[in-house]
Structures are given as C-alpha cells and as structure tokens.
Amino acid sequence: MPSEIPNNDLQKIWQKQPTEGFKMSAAELRLKAQKFEKRILWRNLREYVASAIVIAAFGSYISVFPSTLTRTGCVLIIAGTLFVVYTLHKRGAARTMPAGLEFRSCVEFHRQELQRQRDLLRGVWSWYLLPFVPGIIVFSLGRLREQAMKEPNASTHPGEMVTNFALGIVVPALLFVGVWWLNQWAASKLQRRIDDLDALEKES
Amino acid sequence: MSQDSLYEQAADAYGSALDRLAGAYELDPEARRDLLQEIHLQLWRSFASFDQRCSLRTWVYRVAHNVATGHVIRQSRVRNRLVSIENIEAMAGSDHELAASQAHALERLSKLILRLKPLDRQIIVSYLEGMDASSIGEITGLSAANIAMKVHRIKNVLKRWFDEGGLHAK
Numbered sequence: 001m002p003s004e005i006p007n008n009d010l011q012k013i014w015q016k017q018p019t020e021g022f023k024m025s026a027a028e029l030r031l032k033a034q035k036f037e038k039r040i041l042w043r044n045l046r047e048y049v050a051s052a053i054v055i056a057a058f059g060s061y062i063s064v065f066p067s068t069l070t071r072t073g074c075v076l077i078i079a080g081t082l083f084v085v086y087t088l089h090k091r092g093a094a095r096t097m098p099a100g101l102e103f104r105s106c107v108e109f110h111r112q113e114l115q116r117q118r119d120l121l122r123g124v125w126s127w128y129l130l131p132f133v134p135g136i137i138v139f140s141l142g143r144l145r146e147q148a149m150k151e152p153n154a155s156t157h158p159g160e161m162v163t164n165f166a167l168g169i170v171v172p173a174l175l176f177v178g179v180w181w182l183n184q185w186a187a188s189k190l191q192r193r194i195d196d197l198d199a200l201e202k203e204s
Numbered sequence: 205m206s207q208d209s210l211y212e213q214a215a216d217a218y219g220s221a222l223d224r225l226a227g228a229y230e231l232d233p234e235a236r237r238d239l240l241q242e243i244h245l246q247l248w249r250s251f252a253s254f255d256q257r258c259s260l261r262t263w264v265y266r267v268a269h270n271v272a273t274g275h276v277i278r279q280s281r282v283r284n285r286l287v288s289i290e291n292i293e294a295m296a297g298s299d300h301e302l303a304a305s306q307a308h309a310l311e312r313l314s315k316l317i318l319r320l321k322p323l324d325r326q327i328i329v330s331y332l333e334g335m336d337a338s339s340i341g342e343i344t345g346l347s348a349a350n351i352a353m354k355v356h357r358i359k360n361v362l363k364r365w366f367d368e369g370g371l372h373a374k
Contacts, residue, residue, distance in 0.1 A: 010332065017227075021219055024245070101344070107322075187286075200321050
C-alpha cells in the first residue's frame with residue numbers, strides 16, 4: 001500500500017546520500033589556479049604573437065619596397081594592427097565574475113558578458129576589418145605602381161594586371177567578407193544564449 | 205584568517221553539502237566531479253576577497269551555486285529544457301515510476317531537481333539542506349516572504365510527486 005514520504009524525510013534522504021568528502025589541498029588548489037592563469041596568458045599571448053608577426057613583416061617591407069606609396073601602405077597596416085590589438089585588449093578580454101554574488105547579479109553578469117561579446121562580434125567590421133582597409137588599398141596600389149614603373153609595357157599585359165589586382169584587393173576583400181560572416185554567425189549563437197538566459201530567469 | 209584556512213574551514217564544514225550541490229546540477233559522475241573541483245577552486249579563489257559581510261555559510265553557498273549556474277548556462281542542450289517550480293507542479297504525477305526504497309526516492313528527487321531552472325534549484329537544494337527561508341533569502345538575494353512562498357510550492361510539489369507516484373517509504 002502506498003505511503004507518504006513526509007518532506008522532512010526527504011530532507012533526511014537528501015542529506016544522508018553518500019558523498020566522497022572531497023577536499024583539495026592548498027598545493028593542489030595553487031597548481032589548478034596557476035594552470036588556469038597560464039591558459040588565459042597563452043590565449044592572450046597567441047593574439048599578440050599573431051599581431052607581432054604582422055607588424056614585423058610589414059615593418060620589414062618598409063625597407064624592402066622602394067615606393068613611398070607602398071611604404072605608406074605598410075605603415076597604415078601596422079597602425080591598423082595596433083588599433084585592433086588595443087581594441088581586443090580594451091574590449092575583448094573576458095572579465096572574472098566577482099565572488100559571492102546573489103542569483104540575479106550572477107545571471108546579470110553572465111548576460112552582460114554575453115552581450116559585450118555579441119556586440120564586439122556584430123561590430124567586427126568597424127574595429128577588426130575596416131582598420132586594415134586603407135593600408136591594404138594603399139599597399140596594393142603602391143605595388144601595382146612599382147610594377148608599372150619597373151615594366152613600362154605592363155599595360156600590354158592586362159592578364160597580369162588583373163591577377164595582381166585580384167591578389168591585392170579582391171582576395172583580401174573575399175577574406176574580409178568571410179571573416180565578417182563567421183563573426184555574424186557567432187554573434188547570432190551568442191544571441192540565442194542570451195535569449196535562453198532571459199527565459200531561464202523569466203519564470204524563476 | 206588566511207585564504208587557505210578559510211577554505212579549510214569551509215571544506216570541513218560544507219564539503220558534503222557541496223558534493224550534494226554538485227549532484228543537483230550535474231548527473232554524469234565524471235562531469236559532476238569536474239564541477240565539484242571547479243566549485244572548490246573558485247571557493248578558494250573567492251576567499252581572497254571574502255569581507256565577512258555575510259556568514260561563511262552564505263558565502264560558500266553563493267559561490268558554489270554561481271559556479272554551478274554558470275555550468276548550466278553553458279550547456280545549451282540542458283538549459284532549453286529547464287522548467288520552473290510552478291510548471292513542474294503542473295507536471296506532478298506525470299512520472300509514475302514506483303519508488304520502493306530510499307535510493308529510488310533519492311534518484312527521483314535528483315531527477316526532479318535536475319529539471320528545474322537555476323534559481324528554483326538553489327531554493328530546493330537549500331530547503332533540502334534544512335535551511336530556513338531567511339537563510340535561503342540571504343543566499344539567493346530574494347526576500348524571505350518570496351522564499352517562503354516558493355518553499356511552500358516546493359513542499360507541495362514534493363508531496364505530490366512522491367505521494368502520487370506511489371512511494372513506499374522505508
């Protein structure tokens with residue numbers, strides 16, 4: 001015959017469930033914390049190393065290419081890279097949630113982080129792609145001009161001109177469209193997470 | 205008191221409760237252990253900024269629930285299926301598997317908890333740990349009156365789920 005389990009019995013059942021008595025030693029905790037910090041450090045370092053490679057490459061081009069236009073393009077690309085690094089450092093770094101928050105503040109923190117990341121991805125055109133556009137255009141024009149000056153009859157080889165233009169402008173443009181599209185897709189995924197978060201809180 | 209000794213004290217006093225809390229957010233044993241480790245790590249880190257404006261217990265539960273809530277939020281397949289205590293109340297009796305032992309009752313209780321949204325989960329876990337409305341209010345940030353209302357609903361849900369399911373208490 002069915003019988004009731006009173007609520008206080010459920011409390012007893014809950015509290016008496018077998019547990020491991022899990023505890024971490026101070027050494028273990030420090031090791032874990034260091035691993036976590038190292039992971040963050042490497043992630044940030046990866047972005048800076050990629051930027052340093054771009055800066056070093058275009059920095060070296062300044063002495064390689066003779067025309068002022070190409071050199072100006074290099075300087076603009078370096079400036080664009082520095083702007084992107086600054087923006088990533090300023091707006092892209094993940095924030096650590098303050099400890100001991102109450103439920104709504106905790107959810108609000110997660111929501112703000114997701115919104116910040118979403119906005120950064122949605123606006124990728126303005127802070128990640130656009131800063132490179134002047135440099136790429138000026139650099140490509142400089143290269144075309146250098147080739148035209150080196151080979152005055154280059155205009156008789158339109159195929160080569162088209163190829164050079166494509167390599168200098170069209171390929172980066174397609175790459176930019178691809179990067180923009182990927183970021184919009186990632187932003188829409190974040191938006192879905194924000195919507196889920198709103199729904200989680202709404203009926204609670 | 206140092207960060208290490210605060211952690212020691214918290215782990216000794218609330219270690220088992222944290223173990224149970226991790227179980228209320230994660231069913232898979234391996235993922236549950238990872239979550240428990242993460243809770244302990246974040247708890248230790250949090251003691252660097254513990255200003256004693258609330259009790260140690262309130263702090264421990266807040267940090268632990270926040271880590272576990274973050275865990276739920278990151279799981280897209282899980283977070284879309286969660287319901288509130290009000291909605292689960294309407295579903296009472298929908299799972300009529302018979303529970304013939306306390307182990308079964310615990311399994312059923314865990315299943316119920318894992319279907320709840322994070323805030324309701326915080327409240328039901330705190331209730332099951334034997335806390336009163338004002339203590340639960342301190343942890344969650346809701347008023348004691350609001351908690352009392354929620355706890356009343358939780359009690360009704362538990363009563364219906366366990367009575368209508370035809371439980372045999374041992």
